[in-house]
Amino acid sequence: MESAVSSISYKDAGVDIDAGDALVERIKPLAKRTMRPEVLTGIGGFGAxxxxxxxxxxxxxxxxxxxxGTKLKLAFELNRHDTVGIDLVAMSVNDILVQGAEPLFFLDYFATGKLSLDTAEAVIAGIATGCEQAGCALIGGETAxxxxxxxDGEYDLAGFAVGVVEKxxxxxGQTIEAGDVVxxxxxxxxxxxxxxxxxxxxxxxxxxLKTDFHGHPFADAVMEPTRIYVKPILALMEKLPVKGMAHITGGGVTGNLPRCLPEGSAARVDPTSWTRPPLFDWLQQAGNVTPDEMLRTFNCGxxxxxxxxxxxxxAAMTxxxxxxxxxxxxxxxxxxPDGAEQVIYL
Structure with a gap:
């Protein structure tokens, strides 16, 4: 019996294989800039x-x-996709750095409903920039x-970093003791x-988002990409003993600094000892956010x-x-002290 339905392709269902192939060709030069001598095969194979x-x-x-995370919602609203890739790399490489690891390679996962070559290329260009800042190779990923x-117009991102450290x-944090400095x-x-x-x-x-904020659009303040600390800290580790590190992400100093502290120890921290960027002052004022909530939600600088x-x-500071x-x-x-939190604010 002859079908009354005309031939339907994958593209008719919403997936453009040719666009996916074109994206791979666009990002190969971006990935090439990040290569390390340890990489034997990179983008294009089933595995690197x-x-x-x-x-x-x-x-x-x-x-x-x-x-x-939901920083992407602002990227969609602003049609600004060139820095979220840096954020993606930073969140993973800074995490593995705290255990002393030198990032070796990075893979990304980019998922969207309909592939926009220009948007995807901008995102992955940011990923490549982040990898360059971290000194790791972008060896592959998945575009779904x-x-x-x-x-329409939205996407999600995930990233995966692998590093290496001498055993x-x-x-x-095992050697941290009273009298050490944070x-x-x-x-x-x-x-x-x-x-x-x-x-x-x-x-x-x-x-x-276009409102002037200290001489720049407010969007610039909220979209500023995550700082990558890899190269300066790896160099510091070559100069002197680093006892512990904490990447200050969700949970702020309150939630993250204890992750590197041994049992029986605490950190006495003075929140007035550093300069807090104006963005955090605005956030606190805009929502009447309590100081404790600020410190356990944001990095606060x-x-x-x-x-x-x-x-x-x-010597470390210098x-x-x-x-x-x-x-x-x-x-x-x-x-x-008995019953005290592991971060004690002055």
């Missing part, structure tokens, strides 16, 4: 091959994965076109955390904490400042 450098005697692989799964040099490295803004609250405050305040011995603090970081001594390690 990466060998472990022979400089490691007992290599330990460290992996991390993350996304960009799924009609009906996403609102004897894994940083776990250094805080400046964030570039809100990074990629707390954006559900940020968007809520934008809505309730009526703040326009500190994107990474580094714990070193008091005798190494001055080295990081020479590497281009803004850094403050924000606290010290103390014995944890």
């Amino acid at each position: 091959l990466v060998e472990i450098s022979k400089k490691f005697k007992e290599p330990v692989l460290v992996s991390g994965t993350d996304g960009v 076109e799924m009609p009906g799964m996403y609102i 004897s040099k894994v940083i776990g 250094l805080g490295l400046a964030s570039s803004g809100a990074h990629s955390n707390g954006y559900s609250l940020i968007r809520k405050l934008i809505d309730v305040s009526g703040m326009g 500190i994107g990474m904490c580094v714990v070193v011995a008091a005798t190494d603090a001055a 080295h990081l400042q020479t590497s281009g970081e803004t850094v403050w001594q924000i606290g010290e390690i103390v014995a944890r």
